[in-house]
Amino acid sequence: MMTAGALLRAMQRIRAFEEALAGRPDHGFQLFSMGQEAVAVGVAAALGADDQLLTSGRSIAAALARGVDAGAIMAELLGKEAGTNRGRGGRGHLAQPAAGFFGAHAVVGGNLTIAAGVALALATRGRGIAACMFGDGACGAGALHETLNVAAVWRLPLLLVCDNNGYSISTPQAMALAPQPLAALAQPFRIPAVTVDGMDVEAVREAAVALAARIRNGEGPAFLECRSARFATHSTSTRETRAADELAADRARDPIVAQARRMQARGELDAARLAAWDEEARVAAVAALAFADAAAYPASGSVLEDVQ
Amino acid sequence: MSGSAAATRVYFREAIARALSEEMARDPALVLFGQDIGRFGGAYREFTGLFERYGAQRVRDTPVAEAAMIGVGVGAAAAGLRALVSITYMDFLMLGLDPLVNYAAKARYKTGGQLRVPLVVKATAGARGQGVAHSQCIEAWLMSVPGLVVVAPATAADAYGLLKSALRHDGPVLFVDHKRLYPTAGELPAEETLVPFGRARIARGGSDVTIAAHAYTVRVALAAAEELAREGVDCEVIDLRSLAPLDVDTLVMSVARTGALVTVEEGQATCGVGVEVAARVREARDGEPFRVARVAALPAPVSSNPVLEAACLPDAARVGAAVRALLS
Numbered sequence: 001m002m003t004a005g006a007l008l009r010a011m012q013r014i015r016a017f018e019e020a021l022a023g024r025p026d027h028g029f030q031l032f033s034m035g036q037e038a039v040a041v042g043v044a045a046a047l048g049a050d051d052q053l054l055t056s057g058r059s060i061a062a063a064l065a066r067g068v069d070a071g072a073i074m075a076e077l078l079g080k081e082a083g084t085n086r087g088r089g090g091r092g093h094l095a096q097p098a099a100g101f102f103g104a105h106a107v108v109g110g111n112l113t114i115a116a117g118v119a120l121a122l123a124t125r126g127r128g129i130a131a132c133m134f135g136d137g138a139c140g141a142g143a144l145h146e147t148l149n150v151a152a153v154w155r156l157p158l159l160l161v162c163d164n165n166g167y168s169i170s171t172p173q174a175m176a177l178a179p180q181p182l183a184a185l186a187q188p189f190r191i192p193a194v195t196v197d198g199m200d201v202e203a204v205r206e207a208a209v210a211l212a213a214r215i216r217n218g219e220g221p222a223f224l225e226c227r228s229a230r231f232a233t234h235s236t237s238t239r240e241t242r243a244a245d246e247l248a249a250d251r252a253r254d255p256i257v258a259q260a261r262r263m264q265a266r267g268e269l270d271a272a273r274l275a276a277w278d279e280e281a282r283v284a285a286v287a288a289l290a291f292a293d294a295a296a297y298p299a300s301g302s303v304l305e306d307v308q
Numbered sequence: 309m310s311g312s313a314a315a316t317r318v319y320f321r322e323a324i325a326r327a328l329s330e331e332m333a334r335d336p337a338l339v340l341f342g343q344d345i346g347r348f349g350g351a352y353r354e355f356t357g358l359f360e361r362y363g364a365q366r367v368r369d370t371p372v373a374e375a376a377m378i379g380v381g382v383g384a385a386a387a388g389l390r391a392l393v394s395i396t397y398m399d400f401l402m403l404g405l406d407p408l409v410n411y412a413a414k415a416r417y418k419t420g421g422q423l424r425v426p427l428v429v430k431a432t433a434g435a436r437g438q439g440v441a442h443s444q445c446i447e448a449w450l451m452s453v454p455g456l457v458v459v460a461p462a463t464a465a466d467a468y469g470l471l472k473s474a475l476r477h478d479g480p481v482l483f484v485d486h487k488r489l490y491p492t493a494g495e496l497p498a499e500e501t502l503v504p505f506g507r508a509r510i511a512r513g514g515s516d517v518t519i520a521a522h523a524y525t526v527r528v529a530l531a532a533a534e535e536l537a538r539e540g541v542d543c544e545v546i547d548l549r550s551l552a553p554l555d556v557d558t559l560v561m562s563v564a565r566t567g568a569l570v571t572v573e574e575g576q577a578t579c580g581v582g583v584e585v586a587a588r589v590r591e592a593r594d595g596e597p598f599r600v601a602r603v604a605a606l607p608a609p610v611s612s613n614p615v616l617e618a619a620c621l622p623d624a625a626r627v628g629a630a631v632r633a634l635l636s
Contacts, residue, residue, distance in 0.1 A: 052387065083420070084420070085418060085419050085420040085422070086420030086421070087420070088417055088418050088419070088420050089418040089419060089420070093418045093419075095418075095419045095422060095423065096422070097387075097419075097422055097423060098422070102386075102387070103419065103423070105410075105411060107406060107410050107411075110406055110407070110410060110411065112379070113375060113376045113378075113379020113380055113382075113383065113407055114379050114380075114382055114383035114386070114407060114411055115383060116376065116379065116380045116383060117379060117380040117381060117382055117383020117384035117385070117386070117387065117391075118383045118384070118386065118387040119383075120339075120380060120383070120384045120387075120389070121383070121384045121385075121386075121387035121388045121389045122387065124339075124365075124384075124388075124389060125388065142375065143375060143376070143379070143406075146371070146373040146375055146376035146379075147376060147379075149371055149373065149376070150370070150371055150373065150376050150380060153371065154368075305421075306416050306417045306420065306421040307416070307417050307454050307455050308416075308454070308455050308457070308479055
């Protein structure tokens with residue numbers, strides 16, 4: 001079980017990574033997870049070496065939380081051959097199956113049925129579970145309903161994680177989705193579902209660990225809704241549509257600050273150590289950026305490699 | 309009788325069932341997904357005996373949900389299994405194009421070679437009285453997807469040999485089985501004979517005109533060639549078999565002899581297989597002139613009304629008329 005400090009440090013590394021990347025707009029837009037780190041870190045804390053994690057396009061936090069090398073992720077996001085996907089996937093398609101990160105897929109809802117298939121393959125092999133993170137935007141798509149159904153019928157070892165940040169780009173959830181809470185979507189399929197505060201990394205971890213244990217026990221799929229908040233715009237090239245006071249209220253729920261305060265209140269962390277961890281995270285992000293900067297772009301002559 | 313003395317005559321469905329059964333025995337990772345493919349044995353009885361032999365874990369009846377069927381097959385294949393997904397009517401392939409086109413066909417490329425998707429989507433195409441949403445041939449749509457192989461056999465031997473090649477390929481393959489071929493029979497060699505991708509078959513040798521067809525329209529083309537032979541027109545009929553990759557060399561060699569090309573397909577002419585065939589031959593012929601005509605379904609939905617269905621589809625008479633017009 002990851003300690004409270006390990007959870008905090010994982011979130012700090014993600015935030016520092018994205019802040020470093022934010023200074024590099026030269027490779028097109030990025031899909032940041034700022035504010036949603038606790039969901040990725042809490043879910044990853046419930047997964048082991050035999051498990052696979054799949055995500056939506058918003059995947060930087062999940063890839064880092066799963067232990068994929070930060071330099072390789074940064075290189076991928078900047079289009080370099082040294083990237084996880086040799087620079088071919090880029091933002092929205094990070095993948096390193098050997099590390100248990102089966103990968104992101106940037107079609108909304110597009111990784112859900114794939115995850116069910118991965119779960120079936122793992123079940124056939126006899127070990128491991130699949131977890132799939134998706135945004136609330138995917139909850140209106142047929143793919144989720146088809147996945148819930150087939151996963152329930154076949155009792156697949158699949159943890160469905162809805163990272164519910166409340167918006168599909170600019171569209172508020174109330175304008176696009178009828179079910180409330182979103183965890184209720186699992187009910188007709190008799191799939192156990194839990195809704196937690198996605199800004200509370202320990203709450204996410206505890207729920208994910210409990211549901212993963214059921215799944216490992218052969219009880220079939222489970223659904224975890226994490227209510228989170230996206231601090232940045234949908235992507236770095238998207239306009240902000242939310243009111244300043246709403247954003248300020250969201251940022252006041254910063255999962256990193258919350259976890260640090262909780263640990264300080266429990267006497268597990270002092271200001272000096274917190275600052276040291278912050279510095280470590282910043283140094284690691286700078287190193288990842290330096291690695292990516294030093295790496296080469298793919299040769300244009302390689303464009304037809306690995307097509308077929 | 310052609311082939312060795314031990315060749316057997318089998319129905320198209322038997323060739324498919326045999327290929328599936330042999331490949332399932334050969335590769336324990338192969339899992340089949342489809343509607344009514346278990347005890348029922350498949351809509352065309354092409355899965356007969358597989359459920360009894362290999363069980364419910366490997367011959368999986370699915371919900372009626374093509375997007376999930378293909379998505380689950382893709383995910384399972386990418387994660388270490390090998391999958392065949394059966395789509396009963398090619399029209400419903402449209403519901404599963406996202407996992408096939410956006411994921412399976414791109415997985416190897418977008419992951420820098422980390423993932424492979426050994427997947428076959430078997431989609432049953434063609435019109436046989438079932439109406440506007442159960443009759444279409446949309447294989448031409450898929451020919452332009454990088455990373456995707458598209459094959460469409462016309463004979464039992466090619467159904468067997470191409471399906472085997474598809475089930476051993478490490479990327480996604482669309483296998484088109486035309487439903488009017490199911491009642492047909494053909495010879496299957498006694499020895500296991502795989503058919504490679506990208507290799508056309510000369511179904512009938514000739515010198516006056518090249519007719520390029522695939523799947524059921526090969527039979528249409530051969531029937532037209534018989535009629536034209538009585539008029540003294542010697543047709544060469546090329547069974548494309550593999551649409552992506554396309555065997556351009558065989559087409560070019562034929563057209564170099566005949567100087568005339570007629571393409572036949574049951575899908576639409578616009579952006580159809582024939583357009584690609586003609587353009588590829590034209591590029592390869594490097595300016596050498598040849599005449600070309602396309603025969604395809606008329607630009608209308610294919611009705612279940614037998615009069616309108618027959619009016620819409622290419623038949624031997626229309627192929628014959630196209631050849632005569634081209635050569636006149």
